[in-house]
Amino acid sequence: MVTMGRRWANTGSSLATIMFLYTIFKQWFPHMEPFFQRLFSRFYPYIQIKFHEYNGEHFKRNEVYSMIQTYLSKDSSLRAKKLKANTTKGSKSLVLSMDDREEITDEFQGVTVWWQSKKVRNTRPSFSFYPAADEKKYYILKFHRRDREVIIERYLEHVIMEGKMIKMKNRERKLYSNTPGQNHRNQTKWSHVTFEHPATFDTLAMEEKKKEEIKNDLVKFSKSKDYYKKIGKAWKRGYLLFGPPGTGKSTMIAAMANFLEYDVYDLELTTVMDNTQLRSLLIETSTKSIIVIEDIDCSLNLTGQRKKKQEEEEGDEKKAVEKKMMKNQGEDKESKVTLSGLLNFIDGLWSACGGERIIVFTTNFVDKLDPALIRKGRMDKHIEMSYCGFKAFKVLAKNYLDVEESELYDEIKRLFEDEEIKMTPADVGENLLPKSEGEEGETCMKRLIEALKEEKELAKKRVEKEVKQKKEEEEKERRKEKKVETEMEVKEEEKKRKKAKQADIEAKEEKKKKIEENGEEEH
Ligand SMILES: Nc1ncnc2c1ncn2[C@@H]1O[C@H](COP(=O)(O)OP(=O)(O)OP(=O)(O)O)[C@@H](O)[C@H]1O
Numbered sequence: 196m197v198t199m200g201r202r203w204a205n206t207g208s209s210l211a212t213i214m215f216l217y218t219i220f221k222q223w224f225p226h227m228e229p230f231f232q233r234l235f236s237r238f239y240p241y242i243q244i245k246f247h248e249y250n251g252e253h254f255k256r257n258e259v260y261s262m263i264q265t266y267l268s269k270d271s272s273l274r275a276k277k278l279k280a281n282t283t284k285g286s287k288s289l290v291l292s293m294d295d296r297e298e299i300t301d302e303f304q305g306v307t308v309w310w311q312s313k314k315v316r317n318t319r320p321s322f323s324f325y326p327a328a329d330e331k332k333y334y335i336l337k338f339h340r341r342d343r344e345v346i347i348e349r350y351l352e353h354v355i356m357e358g359k360m361i362k363m364k365n366r367e368r369k370l371y372s373n374t375p376g377q378n379h380r381n382q383t384k385w386s387h388v389t390f391e392h393p394a395t396f397d398t399l400a401m402e403e404k405k406k407e408e409i410k411n412d413l414v415k416f417s418k419s420k421d422y423y424k425k426i427g428k429a430w431k432r433g434y435l436l437f438g439p440p441g442t443g444k445s446t447m448i449a450a451m452a453n454f455l456e457y458d459v460y461d462l463e464l465t466t467v468m469d470n471t472q473l474r475s476l477l478i479e480t481s482t483k484s485i486i487v488i489e490d491i492d493c494s495l496n497l498t499g500q501r502k503k504k505q506e507e508e509e510g511d512e513k514k515a516v517e518k519k520m521m522k523n524q525g526e527d528k529e530s531k532v533t534l535s536g537l538l539n540f541i542d543g544l545w546s547a548c549g550g551e552r553i554i555v556f557t558t559n560f561v562d563k564l565d566p567a568l569i570r571k572g573r574m575d576k577h578i579e580m581s582y583c584g585f586k587a588f589k590v591l592a593k594n595y596l597d598v599e600e601s602e603l604y605d606e607i608k609r610l611f612e613d614e615e616i617k618m619t620p621a622d623v624g625e626n627l628l629p630k631s632e633g634e635e636g637e638t639c640m641k642r643l644i645e646a647l648k649e650e651k652e653l654a655k656k657r658v659e660k661e662v663k664q665k666k667e668e669e670e671k672e673r674r675k676e677k678k679v680e681t682e683m684e685v686k687e688e689e690k691k692r693k694k695a696k697q698a699d700i701e702a703k704e705e706k707k708k709k710i711e712e713n714g715e716e717e718h
Pocket residue numbers: 398399400401438439440441442443444445446447559580619620621622624
């Protein structure tokens with residue numbers, strides 16, 4: 196053991212001596228350096244790869260360098276002793292990277308590699324239009340010769356992929372919306388703001404089971420790149436969210452985007468002039484995004500047929516649709532986007548774009564949508580957002596008031612289980628929201644109880660009104676039928692009367708004729 200230790204010590208000191216002599220020699224005989232480098236590399240078992248921050252001229256930052264920087268930021272924050280903190284454009288958090296001249300090791304499939312961050316001063320004068328930076332930064336990756344295959348074929352790809360993923364995670368997400376441009380064609384364009392919606396699946400008032408199902412579906416989709424490739428389908432998934440206003444459709448979209456860390460494209464179809472514009476807008480959307488078309492039933496003059504149907508409808512629903520349509524029609528006078536244009540894009544063209552995209556349609560009236568729009572395969576998952584139940588209420592109470600249990604819960608539960616009471620999560624939330632500084636949770640819940648009772652009264656009145664209306668309509672119908680019946684009877688009577696009169700006239704004429712004939716015979 197001692198001999199072994201001594202032998203290592205000897206080898207170490209010999210190597211140090213050789214290195215020292217080599218350095219001296221290099222200074223005295225600089226023209227011999229290439230020769231020595233070749234000789235040295237023959238015995239040196241390591242390979243080095245350099246990754247410069249800038250390529251060629253100094254105007255474009257090397258993408259690979261920035262991926263490596265991001266990749267190393269994950270480990271260097273734990274391992275390196277000296278760190279640098281930067282804020283990067285479009286990134287939501289600080290990026291920590293190892294400081295210049297630091298070194299960290301990394302392990303990959305049992306292989307060890309060393310990363311060094313280096314910097315050299317630029318001594319050459321620059322004549323370029325773009326002034327040269329004072330210093331050049333680069334990373335050096337060092338690994339053993341025997342690991343060349345693993346590193347070149349797998350490790351580098353792993354570094355780039357990981358770097359991309361971390362970057363994606365750290366990026367500031369955006370909410371895009373299309374607004375008409377100022378040019379003569381009014382070409383609509385995406386503009387964006389930072390997406391900072393606070394909704395998450397935790398804050399979404401919905402049955403836990405349903406939430407889990409949606410979350411699992413999203414996760415499965417986001418991890419199925421290879422599967423979609425295998426079955427030859429574009430990597431996209433369509434969701435249709437339907438339900439009355441205020442049940443959380445838009446909130447659900449925000450929760451989805453936050454869950455998957457996707458960007459959101461809020462597509463306002465009424466400002467899109469034609470299918471060509473729609474196509475270019477959709478092609479511009481980036482991967483890892485949710486494309487949202489809200490109120491699809493009112494967004495488009497998709498089919499005249501549907502509009503007609505709506506006109507035939509009566510009652511509150513019709514009024515609500517009309518209201519929304521009026522809102523949109525002012526703007527869609529010239530929009531020529533067609534259902535087939537939209538469907539073609541959803542189905543076909545996207546296949547060529549690659550990347551993962553989710554498309555979400557929302558509507559208040561699912562029954563009125565064109566079946567072509569919502570068939571499975573186009574809209575893969577239909578999610579009903581409905582009125583608030585007791586379970587959903589509990590989520591809201593936890594979010595709004597931080598209350599998980601209360602003696603008022605029994606009464607609230609009873610009220611929510613009453614089928615006559617229909618209150619949206621938006622209304623429940625409004626009642627639970629403290630109206631003044633320091634308002635107690637109990638007060639808010641009592642307010643909700645009152646509102647629920649009021650809702651029950653209203654519902655009762657609504658039902659009574661409906662019953663009364665129905666009765667009146669039936670009575671009207673009955674009277675109408677009676678009137679028709681009477682009219683028919685009168686007509687029948689009239690007909691009979693006319694017939695009798697006609698018969699009488701004919702009989703008289705017959706008689707007259709006979710008398711005349713008899714008179715002639717007597718003569
Ligand atoms: N399920 C829910 N969970 C949590 N909050 C909700 C839920 N539903 C509604 N809300 C609250 O009500 C507000 C309105 O909801 P939202 O805009 O998501 O409804 P919507 O279904 O999109 O309505 P519309 O059909 O009118 O677009 C939201 O700001 C949110 O605070």
